[in-house]
Amino acid sequence: MIPLLGKSPRRVSPQLHFAATLMLLLALGCGSGEPLGQVSGVVTLAGEPVTNGSVVFENRELGISVRANLDDQGRYHVRTYDQDGLPPGDYQVAVTSTRTGSGASPFVGDPADQQPTDTGPAIPEKYFKIATSDLSAHVDAGPNTIDFPLD
Numbered sequence: 492m493i494p495l496l497g498k499s500p501r502r503v504s505p506q507l508h509f510a511a512t513l514m515l516l517l518a519l520g521c522g523s524g525e526p527l528g529q530v531s532g533v534v535t536l537a538g539e540p541v542t543n544g545s546v547v548f549e550n551r552e553l554g555i556s557v558r559a560n561l562d563d564q565g566r567y568h569v570r571t572y573d574q575d576g577l578p579p580g581d582y583q584v585a586v587t588s589t590r591t592g593s594g595a596s597p598f599v600g601d602p603a604d605q606q607p608t609d610t611g612p613a614i615p616e617k618y619f620k621i622a623t624s625d626l627s628a629h630v631d632a633g634p635n636t637i638d639f640p641l642d
Contacts, residue, residue, distance in 0.1 A: 503641025527576035528630035530559075530569040532637040534586055536614060544588040544614060546639065548628065549621050550580050560590045577630050584626035586618040586639060614641065 530548070534541040546567045548555045559567040559576060569577055618624045618641060628637045 503599075525578055526632035528632055529573060529576040530628070530630055530635045530636045530637060532567060532639065533565045534561055534567065534639045534641065535565055536641045538640075541586065541614060543590065543640070544586060545590050547585040547587065547621065548577060548630075549580040550578075550582050553578055553580060555582075579632050580628050582628045582630060583621045583624070584628050584639065585621045585624045586614055586626065586641060588614045588619075591596050 532544060532546075534544075541561055542563050543561065543566055545558045545560045546569075547556065547558045548569060555577065557569055557571055559569045561567050569575075618626065626639060628635075630637075
């Protein structure tokens with residue numbers, strides 16, 4: 492080998508080479524995460540759309556709690572601050588008469604801590620908490636339409 496600027500070439504230690512290779516592989520793998528399930532649906536109460544409130548999806552194993560606001564026709568679409576949808580899996584669900592922000596930032600919280608609003612149908616209180624709602628959803632990769640008819 493030809494010395495550069497009068498210095499002899501150095502050998503890269505195997506540990507440094509391994510660390511650099513591992514970082515490169517991790518960086519390349521970060522963009523190819525698991526496919527998400529795009530989740531949307533309609534919430535009704537006694538056959539009428541629930542037009543004010545939100546649906547909360549929680550998966551404690553994955554550490555996920557996401558809230559999706561209802562629109563004026565009772566529809567919701569799950570979106571977090573950085574992605575459209577949820578990782579596939581089983582979720583416990585609650586429906587509250589409160590709404591949150593636009594989804595432009597992360598949200599994690601207990602729906603029981605929120606105060607109900609004065610508008611919209613009177614959602615039975617049992618649906619406000621994950622523990623008492625008896626609602627659940629299975630999310631697969633790809634499109635998922637999950638409606639919640641409340642009684």
